[in-house]
Amino acid sequence: MFRRRARADREFREAQREAFALLQMHAHELLPFDSVRADASTPTGSASETIGPDFPPADLRAPSRQDVEGMMMRWMHPLVIDDAVRACATCGVYRDWIVFCMRDDSVWLRCRAGHQVYEPRLDAAWYNRNSGPVDHWHPTLEDGLRHLGH
Numbered sequence: 001m002f003r004r005r006a007r008a009d010r011e012f013r014e015a016q017r018e019a020f021a022l023l024q025m026h027a028h029e030l031l032p033f034d035s036v037r038a039d040a041s042t043p044t045g046s047a048s049e050t051i052g053p054d055f056p057p058a059d060l061r062a063p064s065r066q067d068v069e070g071m072m073m074r075w076m077h078p079l080v081i082d083d084a085v086r087a088c089a090t091c092g093v094y095r096d097w098i099v100f101c102m103r104d105d106s107v108w109l110r111c112r113a114g115h116q117v118y119e120p121r122l123d124a125a126w127y128n129r130n131s132g133p134v135d136h137w138h139p140t141l142e143d144g145l146r147h148l149g150h
């Protein structure tokens, strides 16, 4: 009994350590999974002042869905919906999308050229299945796009 618990604890600690190492590593990289802060009235640069002295640090907290305007991720591969590759209706590109999941659970696609369109065949459930954990907050949409390489 004790041994089993000790092993579980050790595994938990190791997983924690790995997750933390991963976080630190990714702090210096561009990551595909991001969120955009909801409060558009917050001037850029002062976001940290509004967060307060809570622990854990804001960087380590998972934002709740109510706190953000939407989630966003970069989708480098061709995006297949209903067995067809989704191409931008305006410019025809079919890879390197930014996929948004908005607070109302709608999913929007934005191509590299900035054409943005609502995609009714995708929803929040699809987004959650296909996105990783949120690890960045962005005060503005532009900041998020820049961070994702668009």
Ligand SMILES: [Zn+2]
Binding pocket: 088, 089, 090, 091, 092, 093, 111, 112, 113, 114, 115
């Ligand atoms: Zn386009």
